[in-house]
Amino acid sequence: MRVLVVDPDPTRAALVVAGLGDIDPLEVRSVLTFDEAQGDFAGFAPDVIIIACDSPDRDTLENLRVANVHNPRPVVMFVDRSTPGLAEAAIGAGVAAYVVDGLAPKRVRPVLDVAMSRFEVMQQLRADLAKAQADLAARKSIDRAKGLLMRERKLDEETAYNLLRKLAMDSGRPIGAVADDLVAYAEVLKGKRI
Amino acid sequence: MSGPISRPSVVRLGFIPLLDCAVLAVAHAQGFFIEEGLSVELRPEPSWANIRDKLSAGLIDGAHALAPLVLASRLGLGAPAADLIAPMALNRGGAAITLSTALQAAIAGAPGGLKAVAAARPVGQPVTFGVVFPFSLHSHLLRHWLKGQGVEAGQDVRVIVAPPPQMAARLIAGELDGISVGAPWNRAAIEAGAGVEAATAAQTLPRAIDKVFAVRSDWAQANPQVLHALLRAMIRAARWADAPDHRQALAALLAGPAYLGQPQALIIRALELDGVSFTVGKADWHSAQRLLTEMIDAHQVVASDAATRSADAMMRPDLYAQAYANLDMA
Numbered sequence: 001m002r003v004l005v006v007d008p009d010p011t012r013a014a015l016v017v018a019g020l021g022d023i024d025p026l027e028v029r030s031v032l033t034f035d036e037a038q039g040d041f042a043g044f045a046p047d048v049i050i051i052a053c054d055s056p057d058r059d060t061l062e063n064l065r066v067a068n069v070h071n072p073r074p075v076v077m078f079v080d081r082s083t084p085g086l087a088e089a090a091i092g093a094g095v096a097a098y099v100v101d102g103l104a105p106k107r108v109r110p111v112l113d114v115a116m117s118r119f120e121v122m123q124q125l126r127a128d129l130a131k132a133q134a135d136l137a138a139r140k141s142i143d144r145a146k147g148l149l150m151r152e153r154k155l156d157e158e159t160a161y162n163l164l165r166k167l168a169m170d171s172g173r174p175i176g177a178v179a180d181d182l183v184a185y186a187e188v189l190k191g192k193r194i
Numbered sequence: 195m196s197g198p199i200s201r202p203s204v205v206r207l208g209f210i211p212l213l214d215c216a217v218l219a220v221a222h223a224q225g226f227f228i229e230e231g232l233s234v235e236l237r238p239e240p241s242w243a244n245i246r247d248k249l250s251a252g253l254i255d256g257a258h259a260l261a262p263l264v265l266a267s268r269l270g271l272g273a274p275a276a277d278l279i280a281p282m283a284l285n286r287g288g289a290a291i292t293l294s295t296a297l298q299a300a301i302a303g304a305p306g307g308l309k310a311v312a313a314a315r316p317v318g319q320p321v322t323f324g325v326v327f328p329f330s331l332h333s334h335l336l337r338h339w340l341k342g343q344g345v346e347a348g349q350d351v352r353v354i355v356a357p358p359p360q361m362a363a364r365l366i367a368g369e370l371d372g373i374s375v376g377a378p379w380n381r382a383a384i385e386a387g388a389g390v391e392a393a394t395a396a397q398t399l400p401r402a403i404d405k406v407f408a409v410r411s412d413w414a415q416a417n418p419q420v421l422h423a424l425l426r427a428m429i430r431a432a433r434w435a436d437a438p439d440h441r442q443a444l445a446a447l448l449a450g451p452a453y454l455g456q457p458q459a460l461i462i463r464a465l466e467l468d469g470v471s472f473t474v475g476k477a478d479w480h481s482a483q484r485l486l487t488e489m490i491d492a493h494q495v496v497a498s499d500a501a502t503r504s505a506d507a508m509m510r511p512d513l514y515a516q517a518y519a520n521l522d523m524a
Binding site: 063087092 | 359
Protein backbone atom coordinates (compact mmCIF):
# COMPACT_ATOMS: atom_id res chain seq x y z
CA MET A 1 0.00 0.00 0.00
CA ARG A 2 1.34 3.44 -0.95
CA VAL A 3 0.73 6.38 1.37
CA LEU A 4 1.24 10.04 0.53
CA VAL A 5 1.54 12.46 3.46
CA VAL A 6 0.70 16.11 2.62
CA ASP A 7 1.70 18.39 5.46
CA PRO A 8 3.03 21.97 5.42
CA ASP A 9 4.80 21.16 8.70
CA PRO A 10 7.86 19.03 7.85
CA THR A 11 8.58 18.10 11.48
CA ARG A 12 5.11 16.73 11.98
CA ALA A 13 5.22 14.95 8.61
CA ALA A 14 8.48 13.27 9.62
CA LEU A 15 6.85 12.08 12.82
CA VAL A 16 3.94 10.58 10.85
CA VAL A 17 6.25 8.96 8.32
CA ALA A 18 8.35 7.45 11.11
CA GLY A 19 5.22 6.10 12.77
CA LEU A 20 3.98 4.59 9.53
CA GLY A 21 7.30 2.82 9.11
CA ASP A 22 6.06 0.19 11.54
CA ILE A 23 3.17 -0.80 9.30
CA ASP A 24 4.06 -3.42 6.75
CA PRO A 25 3.98 -3.48 3.77
CA LEU A 26 3.93 0.21 3.15
CA GLU A 27 5.56 2.71 0.87
CA VAL A 28 5.45 6.27 2.20
CA ARG A 29 6.17 9.65 0.61
CA SER A 30 5.76 13.03 2.16
CA VAL A 31 5.32 16.46 0.55
CA LEU A 32 4.74 19.96 1.88
CA THR A 33 2.16 20.87 -0.73
CA PHE A 34 0.06 18.75 -2.98
CA ASP A 35 1.40 20.70 -5.96
CA GLU A 36 4.78 19.20 -5.26
CA ALA A 37 3.28 15.75 -5.72
CA GLN A 38 1.24 16.58 -8.83
CA GLY A 39 4.09 15.87 -11.22
CA ASP A 40 4.64 12.29 -10.18
CA PHE A 41 1.23 11.66 -8.67
CA ALA A 42 0.48 9.25 -11.48
CA GLY A 43 3.84 7.55 -11.04
CA PHE A 44 3.54 7.10 -7.28
CA ALA A 45 -0.22 6.48 -7.43
CA PRO A 46 -0.96 6.57 -3.69
CA ASP A 47 -3.72 4.38 -2.27
CA VAL A 48 -4.08 6.56 0.81
CA ILE A 49 -3.44 10.27 1.22
CA ILE A 50 -3.00 11.67 4.72
CA ILE A 51 -3.41 15.44 4.71
CA ALA A 52 -3.05 18.00 7.47
CA CYS A 53 -6.24 20.03 7.90
CA ASP A 54 -4.21 23.23 7.90
CA SER A 55 -3.05 22.51 4.35
CA PRO A 56 -4.85 24.65 1.75
CA ASP A 57 -4.78 21.66 -0.61
CA ARG A 58 -7.70 19.77 0.87
CA ASP A 59 -10.23 21.16 -1.57
CA THR A 60 -8.02 20.17 -4.49
CA LEU A 61 -7.96 16.61 -3.18
CA GLU A 62 -11.73 16.52 -2.87
CA ASN A 63 -12.14 16.70 -6.62
CA LEU A 64 -9.26 14.51 -7.64
CA ARG A 65 -9.34 11.43 -9.76
CA VAL A 66 -6.41 9.10 -9.87
CA ALA A 67 -4.92 9.62 -13.29
CA ASN A 68 -5.52 6.26 -14.82
CA VAL A 69 -6.62 6.56 -18.42
CA HIS A 70 -8.51 3.28 -18.41
CA ASN A 71 -10.29 3.63 -15.12
CA PRO A 72 -10.00 7.03 -13.43
CA ARG A 73 -11.09 6.46 -9.84
CA PRO A 74 -12.18 9.26 -7.53
CA VAL A 75 -10.24 10.09 -4.42
CA VAL A 76 -12.71 10.18 -1.53
CA MET A 77 -12.54 11.13 2.09
CA PHE A 78 -11.98 8.05 4.23
CA VAL A 79 -14.88 7.33 6.54
CA ASP A 80 -14.98 4.21 8.66
CA ARG A 81 -18.70 3.87 9.36
CA SER A 82 -18.09 1.02 11.78
CA THR A 83 -16.48 3.45 14.23
CA PRO A 84 -18.83 6.32 15.09
CA GLY A 85 -17.03 9.51 16.00
CA LEU A 86 -13.83 8.54 14.23
CA ALA A 87 -14.21 11.18 11.50
CA GLU A 88 -14.81 13.84 14.17
CA ALA A 89 -11.82 12.66 16.20
CA ALA A 90 -9.56 12.80 13.14
CA ILE A 91 -10.67 16.34 12.25
CA GLY A 92 -10.24 17.27 15.91
CA ALA A 93 -6.67 16.00 15.74
CA GLY A 94 -6.19 18.09 12.59
CA VAL A 95 -5.83 15.31 10.07
CA ALA A 96 -7.93 13.90 7.23
CA ALA A 97 -7.47 10.73 5.20
CA TYR A 98 -8.42 10.26 1.58
CA VAL A 99 -8.47 6.96 -0.23
CA VAL A 100 -8.72 5.88 -3.79
CA ASP A 101 -12.32 4.73 -4.03
CA GLY A 102 -12.73 1.06 -3.28
CA LEU A 103 -9.88 0.49 -0.86
CA ALA A 104 -10.83 -1.72 2.11
CA PRO A 105 -11.36 0.28 5.35
CA LYS A 106 -9.49 -2.25 7.49
CA ARG A 107 -6.31 -1.56 5.55
CA VAL A 108 -6.68 2.22 5.90
CA ARG A 109 -7.61 2.34 9.56
CA PRO A 110 -4.13 1.59 11.01
CA VAL A 111 -2.66 4.33 8.79
CA LEU A 112 -5.19 6.88 10.02
CA ASP A 113 -4.68 5.76 13.62
CA VAL A 114 -0.93 6.35 13.37
CA ALA A 115 -1.42 9.74 11.74
CA MET A 116 -3.95 10.82 14.38
CA SER A 117 -1.72 9.75 17.26
CA ARG A 118 1.31 11.54 15.78
CA PHE A 119 -0.70 14.71 15.17
CA GLU A 120 -1.91 14.59 18.76
CA VAL A 121 1.62 14.08 20.05
CA MET A 122 2.75 17.08 18.02
CA GLN A 123 -0.16 19.20 19.25
CA GLN A 124 0.77 18.29 22.82
CA LEU A 125 4.45 19.07 22.20
CA ARG A 126 3.56 22.46 20.73
CA ALA A 127 1.23 23.24 23.61
CA ASP A 128 3.88 22.21 26.16
CA LEU A 129 6.51 24.31 24.42
CA ALA A 130 4.22 27.34 24.27
CA LYS A 131 3.44 26.90 27.96
CA ALA A 132 7.11 26.54 28.87
CA GLN A 133 7.92 29.73 26.95
CA ALA A 134 5.04 31.58 28.59
CA ASP A 135 6.14 30.33 32.03
CA LEU A 136 9.69 31.46 31.40
CA ALA A 137 8.50 34.90 30.25
CA ALA A 138 6.22 35.15 33.29
CA ARG A 139 9.09 34.24 35.63
CA LYS A 140 11.23 37.02 34.12
CA SER A 141 8.39 39.52 34.56
CA ILE A 142 7.82 38.41 38.14
CA ASP A 143 11.54 38.80 38.91
CA ARG A 144 11.54 42.33 37.49
CA ALA A 145 8.39 43.31 39.37
CA LYS A 146 9.76 41.79 42.57
CA GLY A 147 12.98 43.76 42.18
CA LEU A 148 10.98 46.91 41.59
CA LEU A 149 8.90 46.40 44.74
CA MET A 150 12.00 45.53 46.77
CA ARG A 151 13.72 48.74 45.63
CA GLU A 152 10.79 51.16 45.75
CA ARG A 153 9.00 49.81 48.80
CA LYS A 154 12.04 48.49 50.63
CA LEU A 155 10.53 45.02 50.90
CA ASP A 156 12.32 41.73 51.25
CA GLU A 157 11.97 39.24 48.43
CA GLU A 158 9.32 37.06 50.03
CA THR A 159 7.09 39.99 51.00
CA ALA A 160 7.43 41.45 47.49
CA TYR A 161 6.37 38.12 45.98
CA ASN A 162 3.44 37.78 48.39
CA LEU A 163 2.27 41.27 47.47
CA LEU A 164 2.35 40.37 43.76
CA ARG A 165 0.45 37.18 44.47
CA LYS A 166 -2.20 39.08 46.40
CA LEU A 167 -2.55 41.60 43.56
CA ALA A 168 -3.03 38.69 41.13
CA MET A 169 -5.59 36.97 43.32
CA ASP A 170 -7.53 40.17 43.97
CA SER A 171 -7.73 41.01 40.28
CA GLY A 172 -8.29 37.40 39.18
CA ARG A 173 -5.45 37.58 36.66
CA PRO A 174 -2.27 35.57 36.20
CA ILE A 175 0.61 36.74 38.35
CA GLY A 176 2.80 37.17 35.25
CA ALA A 177 0.30 39.61 33.72
CA VAL A 178 0.05 41.61 36.92
CA ALA A 179 3.86 41.75 37.12
CA ASP A 180 3.99 42.98 33.48
CA ASP A 181 1.51 45.75 34.26
CA LEU A 182 3.36 46.82 37.37
CA VAL A 183 6.66 47.12 35.50
CA ALA A 184 4.98 48.99 32.64
CA TYR A 185 3.23 51.47 34.95
CA ALA A 186 6.44 52.05 36.89
CA GLU A 187 8.20 52.92 33.62
CA VAL A 188 5.44 55.40 32.78
CA LEU A 189 5.79 57.01 36.21
CA LYS A 190 9.53 57.27 35.73
CA GLY A 191 9.00 58.83 32.32
CA LYS A 192 10.69 55.95 30.50
CA ARG A 193 7.61 55.37 28.38
CA ILE A 194 5.22 57.70 26.53
CA MET B 195 -32.42 40.29 24.86
CA SER B 196 -33.93 38.72 27.96
CA GLY B 197 -34.21 35.07 28.84
CA PRO B 198 -32.27 32.47 30.74
CA ILE B 199 -28.51 32.55 30.47
CA SER B 200 -28.13 29.33 28.53
CA ARG B 201 -25.57 30.84 26.21
CA PRO B 202 -22.20 29.24 25.70
CA SER B 203 -19.42 31.60 26.66
CA VAL B 204 -17.90 31.78 23.18
CA VAL B 205 -19.46 31.17 19.77
CA ARG B 206 -16.89 29.84 17.31
CA LEU B 207 -17.36 30.87 13.68
CA GLY B 208 -15.27 30.04 10.61
CA PHE B 209 -14.81 31.81 7.30
CA ILE B 210 -12.82 31.70 4.07
CA PRO B 211 -11.05 34.96 3.09
CA LEU B 212 -13.32 36.30 0.36
CA LEU B 213 -15.24 39.52 -0.19
CA ASP B 214 -18.44 37.72 0.75
CA CYS B 215 -17.28 37.00 4.29
CA ALA B 216 -18.12 40.69 4.79
CA VAL B 217 -21.25 40.13 6.86
CA LEU B 218 -19.36 38.07 9.43
CA ALA B 219 -16.37 40.43 9.39
CA VAL B 220 -18.55 43.51 9.88
CA ALA B 221 -20.70 41.94 12.61
CA HIS B 222 -17.47 41.11 14.43
CA ALA B 223 -15.42 44.28 13.84
CA GLN B 224 -18.28 46.79 14.13
CA GLY B 225 -19.37 45.29 17.43
CA PHE B 226 -22.80 44.01 16.30
CA PHE B 227 -22.11 40.60 17.86
CA ILE B 228 -21.13 42.23 21.15
CA GLU B 229 -24.21 44.48 21.07
CA GLU B 230 -26.33 41.35 20.77
CA GLY B 231 -24.66 39.96 23.89
CA LEU B 232 -22.45 37.51 22.04
CA SER B 233 -18.84 36.63 22.47
CA VAL B 234 -17.66 35.48 19.05
CA GLU B 235 -14.39 33.92 17.95
CA LEU B 236 -14.07 34.39 14.19
CA ARG B 237 -11.29 32.41 12.53
CA PRO B 238 -10.22 31.84 8.92
CA GLU B 239 -10.10 28.29 7.61
CA PRO B 240 -7.76 27.13 4.84
CA SER B 241 -10.36 25.15 2.89
CA TRP B 242 -14.08 24.61 2.34
CA ALA B 243 -13.55 20.98 3.29
CA ASN B 244 -12.35 22.20 6.69
CA ILE B 245 -15.39 24.45 7.08
CA ARG B 246 -17.67 21.51 6.32
CA ASP B 247 -15.86 19.03 8.56
CA LYS B 248 -15.35 21.34 11.54
CA LEU B 249 -18.99 22.34 11.39
CA SER B 250 -20.12 18.71 11.16
CA ALA B 251 -17.81 17.64 13.99
CA GLY B 252 -18.87 20.49 16.28
CA LEU B 253 -15.41 22.09 16.33
CA ILE B 254 -17.03 25.33 15.17
CA ASP B 255 -20.63 26.44 15.74
CA GLY B 256 -21.33 28.33 12.54
CA ALA B 257 -19.67 29.27 9.28
CA HIS B 258 -19.53 31.20 6.04
CA ALA B 259 -20.24 28.41 3.55
CA LEU B 260 -20.91 27.77 -0.12
CA ALA B 261 -24.67 27.20 -0.40
CA PRO B 262 -24.24 24.05 -2.57
CA LEU B 263 -21.71 22.69 -0.06
CA VAL B 264 -24.37 22.81 2.67
CA LEU B 265 -26.78 20.86 0.47
CA ALA B 266 -24.03 18.38 -0.49
CA SER B 267 -23.35 17.80 3.23
CA ARG B 268 -27.03 17.17 3.88
CA LEU B 269 -27.02 14.63 1.06
CA GLY B 270 -23.79 12.99 2.24
CA LEU B 271 -21.89 13.84 -0.95
CA GLY B 272 -18.11 13.82 -0.58
CA ALA B 273 -18.23 13.40 3.21
CA PRO B 274 -20.41 11.79 5.88
CA ALA B 275 -23.94 13.23 5.82
CA ALA B 276 -24.45 16.09 8.27
CA ASP B 277 -27.69 17.85 9.13
CA LEU B 278 -26.55 21.38 8.31
CA ILE B 279 -29.02 24.22 7.86
CA ALA B 280 -28.73 27.67 6.32
CA PRO B 281 -30.85 30.23 8.17
CA MET B 282 -29.42 33.17 6.25
CA ALA B 283 -27.89 33.98 2.87
CA LEU B 284 -24.71 36.07 2.96
CA ASN B 285 -24.45 37.35 -0.61
CA ARG B 286 -25.43 37.26 -4.23
CA GLY B 287 -23.07 38.13 -7.06
CA GLY B 288 -19.30 38.36 -7.05
CA ALA B 289 -18.59 35.02 -8.69
CA ALA B 290 -17.26 35.29 -12.23
CA ILE B 291 -15.25 33.54 -14.90
CA THR B 292 -12.00 35.13 -16.01
CA LEU B 293 -10.06 33.87 -19.01
CA SER B 294 -6.35 34.36 -19.48
CA THR B 295 -5.62 37.01 -22.10
CA ALA B 296 -3.91 34.30 -24.17
CA LEU B 297 -6.96 32.03 -24.15
CA GLN B 298 -9.25 34.96 -24.89
CA ALA B 299 -7.09 35.90 -27.90
CA ALA B 300 -6.97 32.30 -29.12
CA ILE B 301 -10.77 31.96 -28.90
CA ALA B 302 -11.25 35.26 -30.74
CA GLY B 303 -8.94 34.05 -33.50
CA ALA B 304 -10.41 30.58 -33.92
CA PRO B 305 -13.59 30.15 -35.99
CA GLY B 306 -14.42 27.04 -33.95
CA GLY B 307 -14.18 28.97 -30.68
CA LEU B 308 -13.09 27.36 -27.43
CA LYS B 309 -13.82 23.84 -28.69
CA ALA B 310 -11.38 24.27 -31.57
CA VAL B 311 -8.77 25.87 -29.31
CA ALA B 312 -9.11 23.00 -26.83
CA ALA B 313 -8.87 20.37 -29.58
CA ALA B 314 -5.71 21.98 -30.95
CA ARG B 315 -3.84 21.65 -27.65
CA PRO B 316 -1.14 18.98 -27.48
CA VAL B 317 -1.94 15.81 -25.56
CA GLY B 318 -1.23 16.25 -21.85
CA GLN B 319 -1.64 20.02 -21.99
CA PRO B 320 -5.39 20.50 -22.02
CA VAL B 321 -7.08 23.87 -21.61
CA THR B 322 -7.42 23.99 -17.83
CA PHE B 323 -9.96 25.82 -15.70
CA GLY B 324 -9.77 26.34 -11.97
CA VAL B 325 -12.88 26.30 -9.81
CA VAL B 326 -13.14 26.79 -6.06
CA PHE B 327 -14.98 23.63 -5.05
CA PRO B 328 -16.99 20.86 -6.72
CA PHE B 329 -20.11 21.94 -4.83
CA SER B 330 -20.24 25.66 -5.55
CA LEU B 331 -22.06 28.28 -7.54
CA HIS B 332 -18.74 28.80 -9.33
CA SER B 333 -18.75 25.25 -10.65
CA HIS B 334 -22.35 25.68 -11.88
CA LEU B 335 -21.44 28.98 -13.52
CA LEU B 336 -18.49 27.38 -15.27
CA ARG B 337 -20.58 24.41 -16.42
CA HIS B 338 -23.21 26.73 -17.95
CA TRP B 339 -20.60 28.85 -19.66
CA LEU B 340 -18.72 25.86 -21.06
CA LYS B 341 -21.99 24.40 -22.33
CA GLY B 342 -22.67 27.69 -24.09
CA GLN B 343 -19.29 27.30 -25.82
CA GLY B 344 -20.23 23.77 -26.89
CA VAL B 345 -17.58 22.33 -24.62
CA GLU B 346 -17.80 19.47 -22.13
CA ALA B 347 -15.90 19.76 -18.85
CA GLY B 348 -13.69 16.75 -18.20
CA GLN B 349 -13.66 15.82 -21.91
CA ASP B 350 -12.71 18.85 -23.98
CA VAL B 351 -11.19 20.82 -21.14
CA ARG B 352 -9.81 19.96 -17.73
CA VAL B 353 -11.33 21.40 -14.58
CA ILE B 354 -9.36 21.37 -11.34
CA VAL B 355 -10.09 22.68 -7.86
CA ALA B 356 -7.86 25.27 -6.20
CA PRO B 357 -8.30 27.58 -3.19
CA PRO B 358 -9.63 31.07 -4.08
CA PRO B 359 -6.53 33.01 -2.97
CA GLN B 360 -4.35 30.93 -5.36
CA MET B 361 -6.56 31.42 -8.42
CA ALA B 362 -5.43 34.84 -9.65
CA ALA B 363 -1.77 33.96 -9.07
CA ARG B 364 -2.10 30.73 -11.03
CA LEU B 365 -3.86 32.44 -13.91
CA ILE B 366 -1.14 35.09 -13.97
CA ALA B 367 1.54 32.36 -13.88
CA GLY B 368 -0.10 30.66 -16.86
CA GLU B 369 -0.88 27.44 -14.97
CA LEU B 370 -4.58 27.98 -15.48
CA ASP B 371 -6.29 29.16 -18.67
CA GLY B 372 -9.46 30.25 -16.93
CA ILE B 373 -10.82 30.61 -13.41
CA SER B 374 -14.27 30.61 -11.87
CA VAL B 375 -13.89 32.27 -8.51
CA GLY B 376 -15.46 34.80 -6.17
CA ALA B 377 -14.54 38.43 -5.60
CA PRO B 378 -12.01 39.96 -5.39
CA TRP B 379 -9.89 37.36 -7.17
CA ASN B 380 -11.20 37.89 -10.71
CA ARG B 381 -10.48 41.58 -10.44
CA ALA B 382 -7.02 40.84 -9.07
CA ALA B 383 -6.25 38.87 -12.25
CA ILE B 384 -7.85 41.47 -14.54
CA GLU B 385 -5.99 44.37 -12.94
CA ALA B 386 -2.72 42.48 -13.26
CA GLY B 387 -3.38 42.51 -17.01
CA ALA B 388 -3.55 38.72 -17.04
CA GLY B 389 -7.25 38.14 -17.53
CA VAL B 390 -10.49 39.12 -19.24
CA GLU B 391 -13.94 38.70 -17.72
CA ALA B 392 -16.02 36.14 -19.64
CA ALA B 393 -19.17 35.74 -17.51
CA THR B 394 -20.56 36.69 -14.13
CA ALA B 395 -22.92 34.93 -11.77
CA ALA B 396 -24.84 38.20 -11.46
CA GLN B 397 -25.82 37.87 -15.16
CA THR B 398 -25.87 34.10 -15.66
CA LEU B 399 -27.44 32.99 -12.37
CA PRO B 400 -28.91 36.23 -10.98
CA ARG B 401 -31.10 34.54 -8.40
CA ALA B 402 -28.59 32.01 -7.18
CA ILE B 403 -27.38 32.35 -3.63
CA ASP B 404 -23.62 32.16 -3.34
CA LYS B 405 -22.68 31.90 0.33
CA VAL B 406 -24.85 31.19 3.34
CA PHE B 407 -24.44 31.18 7.08
CA ALA B 408 -24.51 27.53 8.08
CA VAL B 409 -24.98 25.79 11.42
CA ARG B 410 -25.80 22.26 12.53
CA SER B 411 -29.49 21.62 12.99
CA ASP B 412 -29.02 20.11 16.46
CA TRP B 413 -26.87 23.08 17.52
CA ALA B 414 -29.62 25.46 16.33
CA GLN B 415 -32.17 23.53 18.38
CA ALA B 416 -29.97 23.53 21.48
CA ASN B 417 -29.01 27.22 21.17
CA PRO B 418 -32.04 29.08 19.80
CA GLN B 419 -31.20 32.35 21.58
CA VAL B 420 -27.61 32.36 20.43
CA LEU B 421 -28.65 31.73 16.84
CA HIS B 422 -31.31 34.41 17.09
CA ALA B 423 -28.74 36.90 18.35
CA LEU B 424 -26.23 35.87 15.65
CA LEU B 425 -28.82 36.41 12.93
CA ARG B 426 -29.82 39.79 14.31
CA ALA B 427 -26.19 40.90 14.38
CA MET B 428 -25.62 39.65 10.83
CA ILE B 429 -28.78 41.26 9.44
CA ARG B 430 -27.54 44.56 10.87
CA ALA B 431 -24.07 43.89 9.49
CA ALA B 432 -25.44 43.18 6.00
CA ARG B 433 -27.24 46.54 5.99
CA TRP B 434 -24.11 48.25 7.18
CA ALA B 435 -21.99 46.53 4.52
CA ASP B 436 -24.34 47.46 1.65
CA ALA B 437 -24.53 51.15 2.60
CA PRO B 438 -22.51 53.16 0.03
CA ASP B 439 -21.32 55.47 2.83
CA HIS B 440 -19.50 52.57 4.42
CA ARG B 441 -17.66 51.38 1.32
CA GLN B 442 -14.31 52.88 2.30
CA ALA B 443 -14.54 51.52 5.83
CA LEU B 444 -15.67 48.10 4.61
CA ALA B 445 -12.80 47.96 2.12
CA ALA B 446 -10.33 48.99 4.82
CA LEU B 447 -11.62 46.25 7.11
CA LEU B 448 -11.56 43.49 4.48
CA ALA B 449 -8.19 44.59 3.12
CA GLY B 450 -6.59 43.97 6.51
CA PRO B 451 -4.44 40.95 7.31
CA ALA B 452 -7.20 39.33 9.39
CA TYR B 453 -9.33 38.97 6.26
CA LEU B 454 -8.07 39.30 2.69
CA GLY B 455 -4.66 40.91 3.08
CA GLN B 456 -5.06 42.66 -0.30
CA PRO B 457 -4.77 46.29 -1.42
CA GLN B 458 -7.70 48.40 -0.27
CA ALA B 459 -8.08 49.92 -3.75
CA LEU B 460 -8.64 46.47 -5.23
CA ILE B 461 -11.34 45.70 -2.65
CA ILE B 462 -13.08 49.00 -3.36
CA ARG B 463 -13.17 48.34 -7.10
CA ALA B 464 -14.41 44.79 -6.51
CA LEU B 465 -17.20 46.19 -4.29
CA GLU B 466 -18.08 48.78 -6.94
CA LEU B 467 -17.82 46.68 -10.07
CA ASP B 468 -18.50 43.05 -9.26
CA GLY B 469 -22.19 43.18 -8.42
CA VAL B 470 -21.97 41.81 -4.89
CA SER B 471 -24.87 42.44 -2.57
CA PHE B 472 -25.07 41.46 1.06
CA THR B 473 -28.63 42.31 2.08
CA VAL B 474 -30.08 39.19 0.51
CA GLY B 475 -30.74 37.57 3.89
CA LYS B 476 -33.82 35.44 3.59
CA ALA B 477 -33.32 32.29 1.57
CA ASP B 478 -36.42 30.21 0.90
CA TRP B 479 -36.95 26.65 -0.26
CA HIS B 480 -37.08 27.80 -3.91
CA SER B 481 -33.43 28.74 -3.73
CA ALA B 482 -32.54 25.36 -2.24
CA GLN B 483 -34.49 23.57 -4.98
CA ARG B 484 -32.60 25.60 -7.57
CA LEU B 485 -29.35 24.42 -6.01
CA LEU B 486 -30.55 20.83 -6.14
CA THR B 487 -31.55 21.19 -9.78
CA GLU B 488 -28.08 22.51 -10.61
CA MET B 489 -26.47 19.59 -8.78
CA ILE B 490 -28.65 17.06 -10.58
CA ASP B 491 -27.84 18.77 -13.86
CA ALA B 492 -24.13 18.47 -13.03
CA HIS B 493 -24.55 14.73 -12.28
CA GLN B 494 -23.44 15.33 -8.71
CA VAL B 495 -26.56 13.72 -7.33
CA VAL B 496 -29.44 11.67 -8.71
CA ALA B 497 -32.92 13.14 -8.47
CA SER B 498 -35.01 11.54 -5.73
CA ASP B 499 -37.81 12.36 -3.31
CA ALA B 500 -35.33 12.10 -0.46
CA ALA B 501 -33.04 14.66 -2.09
CA THR B 502 -35.96 17.01 -2.69
CA ARG B 503 -37.07 16.72 0.94
CA SER B 504 -33.54 17.30 2.14
CA ALA B 505 -33.26 20.45 0.02
CA ASP B 506 -36.64 21.63 1.30
CA ALA B 507 -35.41 21.54 4.87
CA MET B 508 -32.04 23.21 4.22
CA MET B 509 -32.97 26.89 4.21
CA ARG B 510 -34.65 28.21 7.34
CA PRO B 511 -36.51 31.40 6.38
CA ASP B 512 -38.57 30.95 9.57
CA LEU B 513 -35.51 31.50 11.78
CA TYR B 514 -34.45 34.45 9.66
CA ALA B 515 -37.93 35.99 9.81
CA GLN B 516 -38.00 35.69 13.61
CA ALA B 517 -34.70 37.52 13.94
CA TYR B 518 -35.70 40.13 11.37
CA ALA B 519 -39.13 40.79 12.91
CA ASN B 520 -37.53 41.28 16.27
CA LEU B 521 -35.10 43.85 15.00
CA ASP B 522 -35.52 47.55 15.46
CA MET B 523 -34.19 48.92 12.18
CA ALA B 524 -33.88 52.44 13.46
